[in-house]
Amino acid sequence: MGPEHVAYGMRSSYGLPYVTPDLVNAWERGTVAPTSPELTALAGVLWCSPGELIGAPRTLREHRMVRGTAPEDVARAIGMDLTAYLHMEETGEWRGTERQSTALADLLGLSLPELVVVTGREARLTELLHDAVATRWQAYVRPTAKLLSLDRRLLEDVLQEMHLDYQGRMSAGLSWANGTAATDAGDSGRDYLDRITDHFWSLVRRAATY
Numbered sequence: 001m002g003p004e005h006v007a008y009g010m011r012s013s014y015g016l017p018y019v020t021p022d023l024v025n026a027w028e029r030g031t032v033a034p035t036s037p038e039l040t041a042l043a044g045v046l047w048c049s050p051g052e053l054i055g056a057p058r059t060l061r062e063h064r065m066v067r068g069t070a071p072e073d074v075a076r077a078i079g080m081d082l083t084a085y086l087h088m089e090e091t092g093e094w095r096g097t098e099r100q101s102t103a104l105a106d107l108l109g110l111s112l113p114e115l116v117v118v119t120g121r122e123a124r125l126t127e128l129l130h131d132a133v134a135t136r137w138q139a140y141v142r143p144t145a146k147l148l149s150l151d152r153r154l155l156e157d158v159l160q161e162m163h164l165d166y167q168g169r170m171s172a173g174l175s176w177a178n179g180t181a182a183t184d185a186g187d188s189g190r191d192y193l194d195r196i197t198d199h200f201w202s203l204v205r206r207a208a209t210y
Helices: 003-014 021-029 036-045 050-054 060-067 071-078 082-091 098-108 112-118 122-134 137-148 152-175 180-194 196-209
Strands: none
Touching: 003 021, 003 036, 036 050, 036 060, 050 060, 060 082, 060 098, 060 112, 071 082, 071 098, 098 112, 112 122, 112 196, 122 137, 122 152, 122 180, 122 196, 137 152, 152 180, 152 196, 180 196
16 A cells, blocks of 8 residues: 555545645654554554554553553543543653552553653663762662662662673773773773663563562
């Protein structure tokens, strides 16, 4: 199907008269994201589920649509006004309580890393982890535990290991002679910081299994 066929199907079968081939092309390129009604209609025209179009969900709206749950059902299950919930979906700014966050995770089957992302806490977590590996990790156990509601002893083990790993990479760059080795060490340190949340969750999962 070409973009013109998709646009025609959405106009004629789903009552979206403004959908044009150019808009469909924009969705394909990723320059514009379809709204919930548009995504549902697009899936219908393409004979698939919204979840298949989304792939790996990142936002709260995407997780809800992959599960096939209506926003009204989410709002009711977590004890929140529908308008307030929809506003949080659109803005990406989660303002629910800890109890509502837990209910949301249970309803949508969110892992802790996914919950951190959809509730807008990933940027703060990244900031805490950067500071923990670069300075005194002990000072960041408490704020990280509070942010994630994780066991303090588990966090102590994880942050200490990350600190030692990162400092070892940076020390290698200082102790080696100038040249390729030092450059490689610096690149390794930057790459570690770029992927720091991935390292963190990997260590948390490993520690939780012991």
